[in-house]
Amino acid sequence: MVAQPLSKDPQPAASSTRPVYEIERLSKTYARNKLVALDNVNLTIQKGEFVSVIGSSGCGKSTLLKIMAGLMPPTTGRVVLEGRPVVGSRPDIGMMFQQATLLPWKTTIENILMPIEIREGRKAAKEATTRAMDLLQLVGLGDFANVYPGELSGGMAQRASICRMLVSDPAMLLLDEPFSALDELTRDFMNMELQRICTERNATAFLVTHSLAEAVILSDRILVMRARPGHIVEDVRIDLPRPRTLEMINTPLFGEIVAHIRDLLGKEAHE
């Protein structure tokens, strides 16, 4: 081992190769049914990277994301985010799930400001109102700030929850099939918006998706998972240039990447 000089000062972040997440020998067995949902998952995510995970239903994608979010402890192994072990929910993590989980008794804008209100109080939430309104405009919900979630369609509620995730400017985005409720055109649009937002903020993202095209168009790396027990079979680097455009879907390179991942998924791809 090479001796490293000791320094009391924190080192400045190296621009592109600073690990944000370090996940080592992670496994999860659900006690109730003794099911091994994850087995020996090792993963490092660098600052600014967009990493997707793809695999058949039940292969452990959501389990992995929940452990990364600190919502559930692993059985063995550890998860470190920004040098600190993840042992519970954290303000530097923004999350989105399949369901929008908006509170029905709060208006759209109140829902979006909720995380800030809980963490920093009412005054801070009030100060973030303009920013929340800008985000609502961005996703086409400018006229729906003061309605209740019951009046929003599934897709609209999901767009509101994107705003809620972004309003506190998290460094790490954990996304569990966030756009699967949206129609295809809106979904394409949201994916391009997500790319823009991630690039502008140098945010790091981890996306669980069922859509191979979505994963390829957004990601720097795609983790291909297989079930029983859930494990990563390959970490595929996506060498398409950035910024990505929807037109890239029609290029030969895109087709080759999709074919390669389909191969890896094998029969599991056909659910």
Ligand SMILES: Nc1ncnc2c1ncn2[C@@H]1O[C@H](COP(=O)(O)OP(=O)(O)O)[C@@H](O)[C@H]1O
């Ligand atoms: N709370 C739980 N208790 C017991 N088994 C669970 C629980 N959550 C998920 N599982 C099981 O663990 C496996 C992985 O689930 P999950 O992570 O949700 O997969 P994915 O998100 O890839 O569809 C599945 O077989 C699922 O049935």
Ligand SMILES: [Mg+2]
């Ligand atoms: Mg899932």
